[in-house]
Amino acid sequence: MGIFDELEGQYNEIDKKYAIIEFEAASRGWRKKEEKYKRKRELNDQAYFLFMFTRLEYRIRDESSQLIKSKQNSIISWKQRAAWDILPDGAKDDMPFKKRLTLLLEKGSSDYNLVVSYYKERNSIAHGGNFISSISMPNVISELKRLHRAVKV
Numbered sequence: 338m339g340i341f342d343e344l345e346g347q348y349n350e351i352d353k354k355y356a357i358i359e360f361e362a363a364s365r366g367w368r369k370k371e372e373k374y375k376r377k378r379e380l381n382d383q384a385y386f387l388f389m390f391t392r393l394e395y396r397i398r399d400e401s402s403q404l405i406k407s408k409q410n411s412i413i414s415w416k417q418r419a420a421w422d423i424l425p426d427g428a429k430d431d432m433p434f435k436k437r438l439t440l441l442l443e444k445g446s447s448d449y450n451l452v453v454s455y456y457k458e459r460n461s462i463a464h465g466g467n468f469i470s471s472i473s474m475p476n477v478i479s480e481l482k483r484l485h486r487a488v489k490v
Contacts (some may be wrong), residue, residue, distance in 0.1 A: 341482040348385045348474065352378060382474050383462045389481050390459045393452070393488070394434065400488050401437035402426060434460055441488045448487055451480060 342424050355378045362370035382473050405424045412418035434456060440451040454470075455477070 338487075339482075341389065341478065341485060344385060344389055344392075345478050345482075348381070348478065349382055352474070355381065371381055379467075383468070383474070385474065386468075386472070386477060387459060388464055389478065392447060392458075393455075393481055393485055396485055397434065397437050397452075397488055401432075401440045404440055438488075448484060452484060455481070 355374050359371055359378065362368075363373060388468035405421060407419065407425045408421040409424075409426055412421060422446065438449060438452055442452065458468055458470070458472070461467065
């Protein structure tokens with residue numbers, strides 16, 4: 338069982354509890370309680386989205402670093418290796434996220450575009466905002482699991 342499966346189970350459990358309370362409050366006409374739990378579900382979505390995206394972000398940093406190191410160590414011709422030698426070889430080195438992503442996924446591909454759209458959502462939430470677009474967490478979780486596998490070198 339991977340980290341995404343574990344997080345998915347936790348997310349579903351919490352979301353279900355909040356949804357039940359929200360539904361009961363709506364059924365009884367308790368608007369304040371309904372709004373309170375609707376907001377809790379929104380915050381839960383944001384928290385789980387951020388945490389899950391950071392797992393993908395870490396994977397992209399790690400895999401891109403492995404690729405760079407591999408190229409730097411395996412290419413014998415200086416002319417072919419020069420482009421790789423100017424790249425930082427550590428996962429913590431300063432290299433923008435989207436540049437690292439481009440090493441692993443074709444720029445403009447559907448997977449690349451999806452990761453970039455999730456990255457924009459992540460940035461909005463991380464800087465105090467909300468989701469930029471309407472999302473379905475079950476779909477997002479499924480896509481993040483798939484993308485986590487797709488960015489393997």
